[in-house]
Amino acid sequence: MRVTAALPAIAFACLWSCSSNPDPVAPRQSAGPILSASSWGPETPPFNDEIILRDVTGNGGFGHVKFRQPNDADRIVYLDTWVRDLQPNTNYQLQRATDANINDDCTGTNWLTLGMGAVPQSITTDWRGTGRADLFRNLAAFAIGSTFDIHFRVIDAGGAVVLESGCYQFVVTQ
Numbered sequence: 001m002r003v004t005a006a007l008p009a010i011a012f013a014c015l016w017s018c019s020s021n022p023d024p025v026a027p028r029q030s031a032g033p034i035l036s037a038s039s040w041g042p043e044t045p046p047f048n049d050e051i052i053l054r055d056v057t058g059n060g061g062f063g064h065v066k067f068r069q070p071n072d073a074d075r076i077v078y079l080d081t082w083v084r085d086l087q088p089n090t091n092y093q094l095q096r097a098t099d100a101n102i103n104d105d106c107t108g109t110n111w112l113t114l115g116m117g118a119v120p121q122s123i124t125t126d127w128r129g130t131g132r133a134d135l136f137r138n139l140a141a142f143a144i145g146s147t148f149d150i151h152f153r154v155i156d157a158g159g160a161v162v163l164e165s166g167c168y169q170f171v172v173t174q
Helices: 002-017
Strands: 049-055 061-069 075-086 091-099 129-139 147-157 161-165 168-173
Touching: 049 147, 049 168, 061 161, 091 129, 091 161
Parallel strands: none
Antiparallel strands: 049 061, 049 161, 061 075, 075 129, 091 147, 147 161, 147 168
């Protein structure tokens, strides 16, 4: 009798663990270039960050940006971005502001819309309010060793802020 009662639970566990459908809300691996573990530099100085975007509207939205600069000759920062619990079927944009006063108090208001290099790119949510975008920014104009306080926000098409991050530090490396 005990074996019979446990069979549905065991079957469910097997089906759930063997599912080929990934979690639609979790961050995914970037489809960018294949890099070995050694091509990503150390975390000191800070040039790889996990940016958390929190809701400012009271609607429960959330976002995440994997901010990565490979340890190579290019000064490209990859911004693998995902948002969830936002308005369905809506376009949003990721912005950043920096300041050179390195004190963990982001006062910069030089908001720049991020995208595919210098071309702004929207993050479009699906019917559930989830969206993803693989963005990047070329930092060749900045000297190696340049250090910034940096913070991020997500805005809607009207320019209203829906998500924002805390303050992070970043050093341009090569």
